[in-house]
Amino acid sequence: MSNLSSTSDAILACARSLIVAGGYNGFSYADIADVVGIRKASIHHHFPNKVDLVRTLVAQYREEARTGLANLELRVSDPVGQLRLYVGYWEACIADASAPFCIGALLASQLPVLPEEVGIEVRAHFRSLSEWLAVVLERGALNGQFHLTSTPRVEAEAFMATVHGAMLSARAYGDPKVFSVVTASLLERLAPRH
Numbered sequence: 001m002s003n004l005s006s007t008s009d010a011i012l013a014c015a016r017s018l019i020v021a022g023g024y025n026g027f028s029y030a031d032i033a034d035v036v037g038i039r040k041a042s043i044h045h046h047f048p049n050k051v052d053l054v055r056t057l058v059a060q061y062r063e064e065a066r067t068g069l070a071n072l073e074l075r076v077s078d079p080v081g082q083l084r085l086y087v088g089y090w091e092a093c094i095a096d097a098s099a100p101f102c103i104g105a106l107l108a109s110q111l112p113v114l115p116e117e118v119g120i121e122v123r124a125h126f127r128s129l130s131e132w133l134a135v136v137l138e139r140g141a142l143n144g145q146f147h148l149t150s151t152p153r154v155e156a157e158a159f160m161a162t163v164h165g166a167m168l169s170a171r172a173y174g175d176p177k178v179f180s181v182v183t184a185s186l187l188e189r190l191a192p193r194h
Contacts, residue, residue, distance in 0.1 A: 079140030
């Protein structure tokens with residue numbers, strides 16, 4: 001069973017990197033077979049079609065994010081620290097190219113051409129992240145740490161859009177530092193240092 005699991009994990013990992021590189025339509029099962037070193041039929045055994053593969057990948061990604069945010073909260077209880085750590089995670093991933101773009105954000109930009117089953121998972125990822133951000137922002141506002149100009153829910157959407165936009169700008173300019181410049185301004189607006 002572990003061999004099946006490791007093959008499935010290898011397929012998912014490969015699909016993830018191929019999506020980051022070229023989007024949903026930027027890869028095929030033949031591409032995965034070449035990278036993983038298996039036959040296309042083996043991929044179909046694990047994921048009957050591309051929709052199943054990408055839907056599973058996004059659901060897994062959402063769960064990884066949820067676990068990562070829960071672990072973040074265990075490490076830092078301060079809302080400002082939590083947002084700084086969240087942004088710092090992406091800053092490091094973009095700088096070392098280990099995860100230069102959020103899979104959810106990348107696929108969200110392609111929603112008009114994605115199969116509905118994948119779109120459902122992408123939207124669920126956005127809702128999950130937005131809910132976490134809204135809770136953190138509300139807690140920080142109640143503690144007097146954040147200066148919100150709107151409701152925590154609206155601020156969460158703006159925060160998420162800014163972080164994803166900063167990823168896009170860093171990619172467009174080919175400069176990971178752009179991400180840091182944009183997000184530092186965002187954090188300073190929310191929690192000015194006196």
